Amino acid sequence: MSLRATHKSQLQDGEFDVLVIGAGINGAASASALAHRGLRTALVDARDFAGYTSQSSSNLIWGGIKYLETFEFALVRRLCSSRNLLMRAYPTAVRETRFLAAISRTAPRSRLAVWLGAWLYWFLGSCMTRTPRLLSRDALKRAEPVVDAQVTQGAVEYSDALLVDGDARFVFSLVRRAADAGCVTVNYLNVVHAERSGEYWRVDLLDNVDGGQMNTRARVIVNAGGPFADPLAGLTNVVTSSRHALSKGIHLITDRLSAKSRVLAFYADDGRPFFVIPLGNRASIGTTDTPVEIPTMTVDEADRDFVLRNINARLDLKSPLSRSDVIDERCGVRPLAVDRREKGDVGGDFLSLSRKHVIETDAGRACVSIYGGKLTDCLDVGTEVRDAVLSLGVVDPGGACSWYGESDTGIRNVFLAKAQLIRDEGAVFGETEAERLWRCYDSRALTLMEKFEDEPDTREVILVADGITRGELELVRDTEMVVSLADFLRRRTLLMQTRGKNELAGPAMMQVCEILFGSEASVRYQEYFGANSNEEA
Ligand SMILES: Cc1cc2nc3c(=O)[nH]c(=O)nc-3n(C[C@H](O)[C@H](O)[C@H](O)COP(=O)(O)OP(=O)(O)OC[C@H]3O[C@@H](n4cnc5c(N)ncnc54)[C@H](O)[C@@H]3O)c2cc1C
Numbered sequence: 001m002s003l004r005a006t007h008k009s010q011l012q013d014g015e016f017d018v019l020v021i022g023a024g025i026n027g028a029a030s031a032s033a034l035a036h037r038g039l040r041t042a043l044v045d046a047r048d049f050a051g052y053t054s055q056s057s058s059n060l061i062w063g064g065i066k067y068l069e070t071f072e073f074a075l076v077r078r079l080c081s082s083r084n085l086l087m088r089a090y091p092t093a094v095r096e097t098r099f100l101a102a103i104s105r106t107a108p109r110s111r112l113a114v115w116l117g118a119w120l121y122w123f124l125g126s127c128m129t130r131t132p133r134l135l136s137r138d139a140l141k142r143a144e145p146v147v148d149a150q151v152t153q154g155a156v157e158y159s160d161a162l163l164v165d166g167d168a169r170f171v172f173s174l175v176r177r178a179a180d181a182g183c184v185t186v187n188y189l190n191v192v193h194a195e196r197s198g199e200y201w202r203v204d205l206l207d208n209v210d211g212g213q214m215n216t217r218a219r220v221i222v223n224a225g226g227p228f229a230d231p232l233a234g235l236t237n238v239v240t241s242s243r244h245a246l247s248k249g250i251h252l253i254t255d256r257l258s259a260k261s262r263v264l265a266f267y268a269d270d271g272r273p274f275f276v277i278p279l280g281n282r283a284s285i286g287t288t289d290t291p292v293e294i295p296t297m298t299v300d301e302a303d304r305d306f307v308l309r310n311i312n313a314r315l316d317l318k319s320p321l322s323r324s325d326v327i328d329e330r331c332g333v334r335p336l337a338v339d340r341r342e343k344g345d346v347g348g349d350f351l352s353l354s355r356k357h358v359i360e361t362d363a364g365r366a367c368v369s370i371y372g373g374k375l376t377d378c379l380d381v382g383t384e385v386r387d388a389v390l391s392l393g394v395v396d397p398g399g400a401c402s403w404y405g406e407s408d409t410g411i412r413n414v415f416l417a418k419a420q421l422i423r424d425e426g427a428v429f430g431e432t433e434a435e436r437l438w439r440c441y442d443s444r445a446l447t448l449m450e451k452f453e454d455e456p457d458t459r460e461v462i463l464v465a466d467g468i469t470r471g472e473l474e475l476v477r478d479t480e481m482v483v484s485l486a487d488f489l490r491r492r493t494l495l496m497q498t499r500g501k502n503e504l505a506g507p508a509m510m511q512v513c514e515i516l517f518g519s520e521a522s523v524r525y526q527e528y529f530g531a532n533s534n535e536e537a
Contacts, residue, residue, distance in 0.1 A: 100155055165436070247336060485517075
C-alpha cells in the first residue's frame with residue numbers, strides 16, 4: 001500500500017481533534033504545531049502539498065524592508081524576528097543572502113535615504129545579519145557589471161534570507177514533520193462539504209486522483225485555504241471579520257544573469273521593489289502586484305511585458321531578454337488580510353496593504369481561520385493557530401517537542417561523516433550534493449546513507465546533472481506522497497524550473513518514472529510530457 005493510501009485509510013471514518021484544510025505554508029505549519037502538541041491532527045489539500053500560492057513566491061525570508069516606506073515599524077520588527085527565528089532553526093535551508101539594491105536616478109528615495117533605511121532595518125532585525133554597505137555608481141559597476149549603473153545613483157547592499165531549495169520544498173519539510181508526529185496528511189483531497197453535528201464537524205472529501213468520496217470527523221477545523229479561505233468560510237458557514245483581497249504576482253525564470261549568488265534589487269516602474277533572485281542554477285525575475293477578483297494561475301502577456309521591460313531597462317545586457325529566454329514561469333495569488341468592516345474598498349490602497357496575518361477563532365462553530373500571512377511568519381502562524389485550537393476546549397495533551405527546524409548538528413555531523421565515507425568508496429555525489437541531501441531530507445538523509453551502505457546499487461545516479469540517485473528517488477517514493485511527475489519536478493525539487501521541460505524529457509526521466517510510479521510510469525510520463533499535459537498538476 002502506498003503511503004498516501006495508508007494515510008487516506010486512516011482518514012476515512014476517522015475521528016480527529018483537528019482537521020487542517022489547506023497544505024500551503026500556513027496549513028503545514030499549523031499541522032506540525034498541532035501534531036507535535038499531541039493533538040490527533042489531519043491535514044488535507046485539494047491539490048498537492050504547496051500546490052497553490054506557496055509554490056509561487058519569491059522564495060525570500062525577509063523582514064519586509066519595503067514596509068519601512070509605509071512606517072510599519074512594528075510589522076518590520078515582527079517579520080525580522082520571524083526571519084531570524086527561521087534562519088536559526090534552519091541554518092542550511094534558510095540562507096542569509098546579500099541584496100544589492102540599485103537605486104535609479106528616478107527612484108522615489110535617494111541612495112542615502114535607502115542606506116539609512118537599511119541601517120534601521122538592520123537594527124530592527126536585531127543586528128543579526130551582515131551590515132549594510134553603500135556603493136557609489138562606480139563601485140556598483142565594479143561589483144555587478146550586469147547592472148546598468150549609468151541609470152542609477154549607486155546602490156545599497158544589505159542582507160535578508162533565501163529558501164535555498166524553494167518554497168514548496170520548505171512547505172513539504174513541515175508536512176513531513178507533521179506526519180512524523182502522527183499527523184494524517186493527504187494531498188489531492190478536496191473538502192466539498194462540512195457540517196457541524198454535536199461536538200464534531202462531519203467533513204465530506206473528494207479524492208481528486210480517483211474521484212472517490214469519503215468522510216471524516218474532527219472537533220475543530222482550521223481554515224488554511226489561502227486565496228480560497230473566503231469560499232471555504234462560506235462552505236462551513238463561518239462568518240469572519242476579515243476577508244482576503246487577492247493580488248497576482250508572477251516571476252519569469254531565465255539563465256543566471258549574475259555570476260554572484262546574490263539578489264539584485266530595483267524599484268520597478270510602479271515604485272515597487274523588483275528582484276533578480278537566484279533559483280538553483282537559474283534566475284527568477286519579478287514580481288508583479290496586480291489586484292484580481294478570483295485566484296488565477298495564469299501569466300498573461302501584460303505580466304511578461306512588465307517584467308521584461310523593467311529588467312531590460314535596468315540591466316546592461318549584450319542583447320535584451322526576450323520571451324525566448326524564459327525557461328519557465330511562476331504565478332501566484334497573494335491572500336492579503338483585509339478587515340471587512342473598515343476596508344470595504346481597497347482599490348486605491350492596494351500596493352501598500354499590510355502583509356500581516358490574522359487568526360480568527362469562532363468558538364461557537366469550533367473553527368480557526370487564517371487570513372494573510374507570509375512564508376516568513378509561518379512559525380508565528382503555527383504557534384498562534386495551535387493556541388487558538390487549544391482555546392476551544394480541546395483536551396491539551398501538552399506535548400512539548402519542537403515542531404520545526406533542522407535536526408541538531410550532532411546528527412548532521414554523523415550524516416556528513418557517512419556521506420564522506422561513501423564518497424571515499426567512489427560514489428559520484430560530491431560535497432554540494434551531500435549538503436543538498438541534508439537540506440532536503442534532514443535526518444532522512446542519514447537513512448539514505450545507510451541505504452547506500454546496505455544496497456550499493458541504490459547509489460546509481462539517474463539524473464546526472466543534478467546528482468539524483470536511485471536511492472534518493474526511492475526515498476521520495478516511499479516518504480513523500482508523489483502522485484504526479486509534476487509533484488516531483490515542480491514541488492519536491494526545483495528541476496522543472498531549473499532545467500526546463502525540453503531538457504528533462506528522455507530516457508533518464510522515464511527511469512525516474514519507473515522508480516516513482518512502477519507500473520504507471522508511462523502514464524505519468526505522458527501526463528507530463530504528452531501533447532495534452534498539465535505541468536502544474
Ligand atoms: C508572487 C508572490 C511572491 C511572494 N513572495 C514571498 C516571499 O518572498 N516571502 C514570503 O514570506 N512570502 C511571499 N509571498 C506570500 C506567500 O507566498 C503567501 O502568503 C503564502 O504562500 C500563502 O500561503 P497559504 O498557506 O495561506 O496559501 P496557499 O499556499 O495557497 O495554500 C492554501 C491551500 O488550500 C488548499 N485548499 C483550498 N480550498 C480547499 C478545499 N476546499 N479543500 C482542500 N484544500 C483546499 C489549496 O489547494 C491550497 O494549496 C509571495 C506571494 C506571491 C504570490
